[in-house]
Amino acid sequence: MSTFSHHQAWSKQLLQLRTIKKGALSISEYLQNIKVVTDHLDATGYMVPDEEIMLYMLGGLGPDYDALVTSITTHSEPTDLDELHGFLFSHDLRIEHTHAHQLEAPLPVANMAQRGRGHGPNRGRGRGNQPTNQPNPASPGAGQAQSKQPGTHGLPLHTIGLLARFVATKITRP
Numbered sequence: 103m104s105t106f107s108h109h110q111a112w113s114k115q116l117l118q119l120r121t122i123k124k125g126a127l128s129i130s131e132y133l134q135n136i137k138v139v140t141d142h143l144d145a146t147g148y149m150v151p152d153e154e155i156m157l158y159m160l161g162g163l164g165p166d167y168d169a170l171v172t173s174i175t176t177h178s179e180p181t182d183l184d185e186l187h188g189f190l191f192s193h194d195l196r197i198e199h200t201h202a203h204q205l206e207a208p209l210p211v212a213n214m215a216q217r218g219r220g221h222g223p224n225r226g227r228g229r230g231n232q233p234t235n236q237p238n239p240a241s242p243g244a245g246q247a248q249s250k251q252p253g254t255h256g257l258p259l260h261t262i263g264l265l266a267r268f269v270a271t272k273i274t275r276p
Contacts, residue, residue, distance in 0.1 A: 112146045115139055119150065123162045129194040132162070133187065152183050159186060166197050 119139045124132040160171045170193045
């Protein structure tokens with residue numbers, strides 16, 4: 103390969119690294135894309151310093167990661183690639199957890215008039231509708247035990263999958 107074409111390949115890969123965005127990709131896919139580009143740069147003879155890779159990683163994240171980016175960039179002690187991977191996957195799990203709980207939130211219910219006699223301590227509750235501390239059998243998860251998969255340490259299976267992808271996509275340097 104001529105020096106000019108070698109430089110062209112290097113420049114193209116470096117531009118790709120500088121402009122890569124997470125967008126709708128999973129954190130695993132995003133990190134894998136960065137790994138592919140840095141591996142190509144290494145093959146052309148240009149080894150991008152870890153600190154520079156971390157800046158490109160942080161720069162390509164969306165607004166969901168703003169708090170993490172601020173935390174890492176203002177941290178007094180330097181972060182290495184392994185730590186950054188861990189932070190990214192932990193933050194991604196937190197985002198998933200938050201979004202899952204938002205989906206599980208009860209829907210607002212309008213006030214409903216109940217038939218009743220209109221007097222006494224249970225006014226407006228109607229016959230047979232006395233308040234109890236019993237779980238509502240119609241509510242999701244009522245009376246069901248949390249099932250745990252063996253060897254998962256009580257973590258949901260999707261969390262185990264994310265952690266496995268983290269290990270598989272970790273950028274390592276020789």
